[in-house]
Amino acid sequence: xxxKKKTKKHPFRNAAPRAPRAxxxxxxxxxxxxxxxxxxxxxxxxxxxxxxxxxxxxAPKTIATALAAVGAGLAWKGxxxxxxxxxxxxxxxAGSQLALMMMDERDHKASAAxxxxxxxxxxxxxxxxxxxxxxxxxxxxxxxxxxxxxxxxEMAG
Numbered sequence: 473x474x475x476k477k478k479t480k481k482h483p484f485r486n487a488a489p490r491a492p493r494a495x496x497x498x499x500x501x502x503x504x505x506x507x508x509x510x511x512x513x514x515x516x517x518x519x520x521x522x523x524x525x526x527x528x529x530x531a532p533k534t535i536a537t538a539l540a541a542v543g544a545g546l547a548w549k550g551x552x553x554x555x556x557x558x559x560x561x562x563x564x565x566a567g568s569q570l571a572l573m574m575m576d577e578r579d580h581k582a583s584a585a586x587x588x589x590x591x592x593x594x595x596x597x598x599x600x601x602x603x604x605x606x607x608x609x610x611x612x613x614x615x616x617x618x619x620x621x622x623x624x625x626e627m628a629g
Contacts, residue, residue, distance in 0.1 A: 507557045514543065514561025522569065533573055539566035 518539050525535045543566055546559025 502553050507553070510554050510557035511561035511564075514558035515565035516561075517558075518543070518562045518565040522566070533570065536566045536570035536573065540570060543567075 522532075522535050522539060526532055540563055543559045543561070543563030547556050547563055548559070550556035550559050
């Protein structure tokens with residue numbers, strides 16, 4: 473008679489031994505250098521986007537304000553630390569450009585105010601005219617130079 477093969481019966485359904493599960497990947501550790509790199513990438517992207525929009529005819533203050541608002545939103549409400557770092561870079565680059573434009577505008581207004589405050593000397597009515605006899609004298613000098621270069625001038629004497 474044939475031998476009967478014994479199998480181990482598990483008391484619960486699906487209780488058989490399983491293959492070991494793959495370990496879950498640990499999220500990458502964010503270092504200060506990576507955070508700095510993402511912030512710099514956000515700033516560089518902002519400058520490229522700003523120059524493209526300026527080339528397309530957008531007003532520079534509008535560009536800087538819009539990009540600063542987008543960066544602030546990313547830095548404030550970003551889900552991941554990477555997104556927050558990029559948002560901080562966008563916000564800082566756009567904010568600094570906006571601040572520079574505001575300071576430049578203020579300097580121009582101040583210099584225009586001082587230029588208007590200075591008394592303007594009245595321009596003489598004949599300022600666009602030549603002095604009397606200057607055209608005739610210039611014509612005579614040109615004729616003399618031309619005759620000297622051609623060798624036609626003879627010394628009287």
